[in-house]
Amino acid sequence: METNNRGSDASTVGFGSKVEIVAIPASLAGQRIDNFLITHLKGVPRSLIYKLLRRGEVRVNKGRVKPAHRLSEGDLVRLPPVRRGEEAAPAPPPIGMLRDLSEAILYEDERLLVLNKPSGIAVHGGSGISAGIIEVLRASRPDGELELVHRLDRDTSGCLLISKRRAALRSLHQQMRDGMIDKRYQTLLAGALPQRVIQVDLPLRKNQLRGGERMVQIDRTDGKPARTFFRQVARYSNATLADVKLYSGRTHQIRVHAASLGAPVAGDDKYGDLAANQGFRKLGLKRLFLHAIALTFSPREGMAEICVEAPLPPSLMAFLRRLEDT
Secondary structure, three states: OEEEEOOOOOOOOOOOOOEEEEEOOHHHOOOEHHHHHHHHOOOOOHHHHHHHHHHOOOEEOOEEOOOOOEOOOOOEEEEOOOOOOOOOOOOOOOHHHHHHHHHOEEEEOOOEEEEEEOOOOOOOOEOOEOOOHHHHHHHHOOOOOOEEOOOOOOOOEEEEEEEOOHHHHHHHHHHHHOOOOEEEEEEEEEOOOOOOEEEEEOOEEEEEOHHHOEEEEEOOOOOEOOEEEEEEEEEOOOEEEEEEEEOOOOOOHHHHHHHHOOOOEOOOOOOOOHHHHHHHHHOOOOOOOEEEEEEEEOOOOOOOOEEEEOOOOHHHHHHHHHHHOO
8 A cells, every 4th residue: 555645845644564656745846855855754774775875666657766766856756664763962063074065165145155165075975974065054044945066076175066945956957957057177187188178078987886886988889978078278297187178077077088088086096107106105295185275156046156166275386385495
């Protein structure tokens, strides 16, 4: 027997003893299915939620979906019977991390904010990470509707866009689909670009390896379209500083496309050059040299575009000065 829940707030019926059908209201449109489940199935471990998705036990409109699937108004989500423990009180966010994130806000209005994300901090929890940026922000703003508009790799720093309202999330996602959000990066490449300005248009496919490590490879048959534009800014003896523009937003896109040119991102331990990275470490580079330097978008439909910038962090600027002296 199935419980058909078509309420306006997608509230839970019972405690997981039966299959449950939840109708998604307008207020939840645009939310990722994994985030919806984490909120809706309170007391259920994250690991079990992702297992249910992998097995296809959670379905949207009778079809299997991946964790990144975005919900739409009116979607019917099938939830299998699961045992729900009592919800543990959320741990308070680390004071130091909360302070650092508060000081890293580059732009904020009533609908969204742009954060200068530090390197080394994940944007969300999971895979052994108890809390990422979005969890810490939600804990500090419990009355909000904070959602990641896009993602940055854990080791990438710079402009990260976060919505504060569902309507803003839908609007910003539409801008992304329409190619209206301009994402600019700056990176140091090991070696030289084949030419000062070059575009890479190679499809990418994501693989999940043993242990949960995520790798991406070029796949002209089954890969998803991906296009990246590189422009040389400065040339060093064994490296190139480049501006990068993304025309798509695939996982590890810049890193894989840079490696395909024979000029991988400095400090990249997945797709990079081991010997070059060892040399960079001796000069003081302790992280991936990839930074989201600018983000251009419209804060609201009908409003003029704004450009939010995050200059290179002092540690990367200091490394470039040392590189100039070699």
